[in-house]
Amino acid sequence: MAIFTELKTKYADYRLNKINKLENSITNQIGSIKAAPTSPNKVMPDKLEITLKTLPKQLSIAKNMENTVKTLKHNPSDPKSTAKSEFIRKFEDYAHSIGMDKVSYSKVPQELIFKDKSILFDNAIILISEMDKNSVDMAPSPQTQEMGIVTYDDHGKKTNQLAEFLRERGYASHASHPAGGVVIYTWLAQNAGLGHVGKHGMLITPEFGPRQRISAIFTSINNLPIEESDNHSWIPNFCEKCKRCINNCPENAFVEDKSSETGETMTRVIKDLCHGCTICMKECSFNKREYAQIKSKFQNLKNRII
Ligand code: SF4
Ligand code: SF4
Structure with missing residues (x-):
């Protein structure tokens, strides 16, 4: 070009x-x-x-x-x-x-x-x-x-x-x-x-x-108003309980591996299997219900367990 x-x-x-x-x-x-x-x-x-x-x-x-x-x-x-x-x-x-x-x-x-x-x-x-x-x-x-x-x-x-x-x-x-x-x-x-x-x-x-x-x-603006926040860091814990996206994928395109270094479960999508049907977006709990509602229910559940 x-x-x-x-x-x-x-x-x-x-x-x-x-x-x-x-x-x-x-x-x-x-x-x-x-x-x-x-x-x-x-x-x-x-x-x-x-x-x-x-x-x-x-x-x-x-x-x-x-x-x-x-x-x-x-x-x-x-x-x-x-x-x-x-x-x-x-x-x-x-x-x-x-x-x-x-x-x-x-x-x-x-x-x-x-x-x-x-x-x-x-x-x-x-x-x-x-x-x-x-x-x-x-x-x-x-x-x-x-x-x-x-x-x-x-x-x-x-x-x-x-x-x-x-x-x-x-x-x-x-x-x-x-x-x-x-x-x-x-x-x-x-x-x-x-x-x-x-x-x-x-x-x-x-x-x-x-x-x-x-x-x-x-x-080139060096002084952008960057605000650090971890308000949403509870989401991975919720995902561990939910897994609707994984369970509803028609191609079984999601794979869960345990990291040998951290022991954490990592999820990835096998590109060749995914045809972009958008079902995982549709089925996500956060598309079904409001964020605030999920957060408060999840927090209550955790408090009851603790
Ligand atoms: S877009 Fe469809 S095929 Fe791809 S990961 Fe999501 S549900 Fe599976
Ligand atoms: S469906 Fe949404 S909330 Fe549930 S595990 Fe997948 S990403 Fe997390």
């Missing part, structure tokens, strides 16, 4: 290596999205109709992933590194006005960056938007699939829009698309205090349970 040649000229400094990594990662991700509609392994017969129906959205996702890189050339060459609280409020108001449901902040630990991928700054703004509950509750269905793709596209466009908002006000930004990021979003969102990762590997939040899209913007 010609854009990378341009960026390499602009950032002929320590960021060159990061831009090379970005070029590889974005090119690979776009390749896999464009290939998906015709890949026999990825498209089941009953999904063909929805795949064709959502083709424009899928191409839009690919274009907006490309835009996360193309727009880097709009970054100011001498970006500002601090922001007043009024500016952060203004940013959050704008994010909410265009449909982002939650905004939070975190430093990015190195271990959350995917191998061979790179970010321009380790200051992250994490963005969340809700996935429609009615559509999730229809899983597995074409409607659920369509909603999933539409929200990826919508959330990705808004993430790019917010990165531009920052640039226009003197801050450098690197947007990361929800459909193919460079970091583990769920863990980053957990670090930012938005919720906790459940046994199914998705983020669980008080507002939307497991139903959200997540993206990030890496920015």
